[in-house]
Amino acid sequence: MGELSIEHLFKAYGNHPVLADMHFTVNEGEFVSILGPSGSGKSTLFHLIGGILEPDAGDIWLDGEKINGKRGSISYTPQTPSLLPWRSILKNVMLGGEIQGNIDKNEAIELIEYAGLSGYENAYPFELSGGMKQRAAFIRSLLSPQPLICLDEPFSALDEFTRLEMQKWLLSIWQEHHRSILFVTHNIEEAIFLSDRIIVLSQTPAYVKEIFTIPFSRPRDEDLLLTEEFLAWKKTIYRGLGNDVQKNY
């Protein structure tokens, strides 16, 4: 479950092409990052996969079903944590399930505890820090029944320290709940640290420029960030981005 296949996808806003022949797959249980400069069309890609936009050409397949323009088949977290301000944390994390008609309160409470948010079940989002809100948003994705989780730059608004904590936390919780994850970022280190594979996009109109398979074994910890190999990968991918986009990083 959670196998995504993007086949020759094209999308333009008016006569401004954004995606041009986008083509890649995400395998079952895989963690794939999409790395691309700002404005290259990453969010647009998610809106297509999520079905609130229709592609101009090409197909999107999820577990053998064509999901062009079909909503509700993936679990998505926008760039902002997007918790509903009027719902308690507990009710927020159950929202994805609630929309699909299946609520598991016990599992929700369990995951809230795992996210270090015990005691905040009945708090409103404004009472939480940025990192806590992101964790709650991610739990909401895990509690949603869809097999593929799409995260759009979830950590970009966090400071460097919180960011590393969140990355480690994300890896540990993902290891226990095997789901496919498609993760958008414009941070090279983050992509290497988290992913099985990294898809590098060109500037707009975006196509897949290169795909890197990251060989580091799991579980990974932060010591990895200081190794020679990690640095070597950083260089490789930085070069992979090409001269035309390097100025954006």
Added chain:
Amino acid sequence: MKQLMQKGWKPVLVLVLLISIWELSSRIFQVPSWLLPAPSLIFRTGVEDWLNYQHHILSTIRLTMIGFLIGSTSGIVTAVMLHVIPALREALYSLLIISQNIPVIVLAPLLVVWFGFGILPKIIIIALVCFFPIAVSSLEGFRQTDRDLLHYMKMAGAGKQQVFWKLEWPSALPYVFSGLKISATYSVMGAVISEWLGADQGIGVYMTMASSSFRTDRVFVSILFVIVLSMLFFSFIMLAEKKMIRWKPEREE
């Protein structure tokens, strides 16, 4: 509440001071009471005349409530309709915004011509006065729905009804309340003006009778009650808002 007490004493002091000056000067200069009655006289009239005017107040409260309920309900329903039916919105939205600038109260004499002096034209006036602020404010609330949240809801597979009840309605609620607060004060004014045009009871009636017999003290008593009613009504809505909207940080003054 404590904060309010600590900060509230200054305006109260000013008020007390003003009333004292008024009282003193009307005694010293012997202002005739039909021109400007002293606060003490107004107070005495208010107490002594209570049995004569209390039914007027009750009648105005009832009228205000009915008009307010009808006006705000139809305002909210209209806003929802315009929001969920795009064709309707395109046709009516700009008209609604423009008609906001018409002081509805000028329609009152016309309504009297059409519907007479009964309760119906009065309710229509109050309802109209309440309708526009609530309709416009609620519609603005729906329009302000967060785009990211909307995308989230849609991608999670939420249907139109779920999007409305789980997202758009709660996010518009603060706007609905700000419309309700404006209308609450307008509605009392609307009721009094509609009573001026002809009625058998109500604060407006008591007021016109008092003014035509130069009982200025009674006019002041009515003015006082209009102010108190407006303020009560406003705080009632504010209280309801505080009870219903708890997801916002307490604003530090």
